[in-house]
Amino acid sequence: MTGFEDLIATISDFFWTYVLSVLLIVTGLVYTFRLKFFQFRMFGHIISKTIGQVFKKNKHKGTITPFQAFTSALASTAGATNIVGVPVAISLGGPGALFWMWMVALIGMATRYSEIVLGMKYREKNEEGEWVGGPQYYIRKALGWKTIAILFAVFLMLEAIPSVMVQSNSIATQLQGAFNWPVQATGIGVLLVIGIIIIGGIKRIANVTDKLVPFMVLAYLTLALIVIIANADQLGTVFSLIFTHAFTPISATGGFAGAAIAQAIRWGIARGLYSNEAGLGTGPIAHAPAQTDHPSKQAFWGVFSVFIDTIIICTVSGILVLITGAWTKVESANASSMITVAFSDFYGTTFGGIFVAIFLLFFVITTIGILIFFGEKQAEFLSGLTAAKSMRIVYLVAIYIGAIGGLQFVWQFLDLMLAFVVIFNVIPMLFLSKEVKAITDDYVYRFYKKNGGEPSVTLFTDKE
Template sequence: MTKIFNMIYEILWGPILIPLLLGTGIYYTFNLRFIQVRKIGAAFKQVFGGMFNKKEKADKDGMSSFQALATAVAAQVGTGNLAGVATAIVSGGPGAIFWMWVSALLGMATNFGEAILGQIYKERVGDEITGGPAYYIRKGINSKFLAGFFAISIIIALGFIGNMVQSNSIAEVVKNAINVKPIFVGIITAILAGIILIGGISRIASFTEKVVPIMALVYILGSLGILIINIDKVIPAFKMIFVGAFNPKAVGGGALGITVMQAARYGIARGLFSNEAGMGSTPHAHAVAKVKHPAEQGLAALVGVTIDTVIICTITALVILTSGTLDSGLTGSALTQNAFKLGFGNIGVYFIAISLFFFAFSTIIGWYFFGEANIKYLFGEKGIMPYRLLVLAFLVVGSVLEVKVVWQLADIFNGLMVFPNLIALLLLSYKVKDVLKDYENKYLRKLDSVYLNKED
């Protein structure tokens, strides 16, 4: 089974999905006239200008723009920011980080489009507003089959299998830190998650808007502490990244057989896995944002990719490259943990353990929310409670499983859900362009905007 799953994974995430995701990012970048460059300043001003606005509460009409972004970032910032970056560097050399930046730059344009489509095609199911790719696939390109295929794929990939892996990551890191049996960690994780999930959209929004900014800030400050200790090695680390992107042999990659193609492949793949741009996950959060114009949430989506890949993945890479741990033979989260240990001693080990816990736990909440939107699409409100109980059961089971095969299966379903989402993104790109044109030509000038939500 491992060999079969690995073969399917290599085909999906090798010559098929990476070019499709990159191609979509390139298309959106040019079609929207480099929106991720032109509007990044305005995006940060919009997001953090309203960060402490307490007037907006999550309710049946959705979340505030910042809460929706926090929920999206909760899913984007996960174990991949620690383990995935380390794996990319080991497999593709330091140059992989450059290609990770390329994937982030292009992915920002794709994510902008996803957020806008989520806003345009959101709808009310029962008492609550919901949305996501299944909704814009069905209503936008009129394909019930592709919408259903996407919904089933993401429920399996993230809601069930993906959350098993996150639970396993938490159990492993807690066991290594304080030697608690995984089954107990799984039960506690399920109880904590259940307390949040049972409160619905309002409690999920309240959790993400409080925990995610603190979680990200603490990790960034800890990483900057390591970089200050190794300040003399920061410039050489950047040199390794830029040189390694085009000439891996010059930074020691030749001895490992690393080529430019490998550096690009691993960097782009890990970048896309980390920020999830084009994969159809984060639009579920952006769809329920209470904004006056859909383009406002598109701008918020630009910030999400920036925080995840450009900031957090980059500082993780710099910590690894400046610590001298690259030749240790370690990979994944163990490599990142060793880099922090060299900088902070045993405190570094616990720092990464705590960071991994919050990264993985916040991802569980985000992925649950994405799956719930698709449960609503398939079964309506009556499917929510059975889904919620199943997710909690999977968290307990996942804590005690050997997850290599499970990871591969999650990656396969992750890949399958990309196809219908990309088809919709390409076919509905004209809608995204129209929304952006309306925003720039009418809304910002306070004219009669077509997409202005008068109810807000």
């Protein structure tokens, strides 16, 4: 099995290093230029129309509020990815990886915005009267590429299985280490909680995420910033490491094995893309049920989510492991424990380990809930609501199997399936930039410049 796993890992590494990184960067740059760097020149406006109106009521068509759609999407990116992904990038690519993570996030904002615009335009109502959408819909309806739409749905539906398993295993092992809880008990507990949540559909998932996600993000940032502020005298050195080794190699030090420039770029880009999911196609699925009267209004939340996830949370995580020296104390094989080490050195071993375990528990619950929703929507697109309900059972079983560490060979396919999901989303996106630009221009003319009037383009393809 080792030889087979090595082959899968080699293929995955090839795709992420030489295909996806280039494809995602090109897509981000195409939309950044096509939309005239709107994520920078309109950033203040975007903030005012998202977090600045979080409590504003609206009666537009949709199933959940814009903020609930945002927290649902954020649930699949924030949390374990920020705790594990950033230290892994630094351990393999050095401090310079954080710089490249920032760069890919800045152009990824345009990609995330654009795929949500398309998702909103081509959404439709399902048999239960809920709004659904995503790449599978705009690929089929806008381009007529039915085969590609089906392949996207199949790969994302299957990819959710190892994703769920990896998430449940991460929390099971963390709780076992922090509280000596049996992994079987964690598996059953998480399965039951998730089952109760997802049986209520996107409305119940959204009701959970809009309360848990903001609280956990703020709690994590607060405790991390306290550590950073306490070591503020080292900030100059930290930023010097980041900017210097984004363009120059770094030698081994402590438990860190050293890294070349190519490694910094490779791991910074890969982990940045993995962290905020810009181009993966999950954002449009989460945002499709939102109440809105213009695709751009909801898509602004996508820009904000990339900013929060990568520019804020990932940056804080990166600075935390650098400023405390955790990146030199932990070898790359155990890089996922760097945040725990950083907190434990400051707050004490007991509190540090317990906090990270609790933080991961809540985030894993929300992440698994939205992952299952993503998978169900693909099954629904392919074969209807009955198939979606059947896949729900598969995902619930995967929670327990993952918690006890079973079928680990399935996990090896995670990055590879993610690669195909990205390919089947961003290539069609490159053919739809004209539509995104037209909708964006309509918003800028009518709302940003406040000229008013009727829409100059078709904003939604389904009125009911």
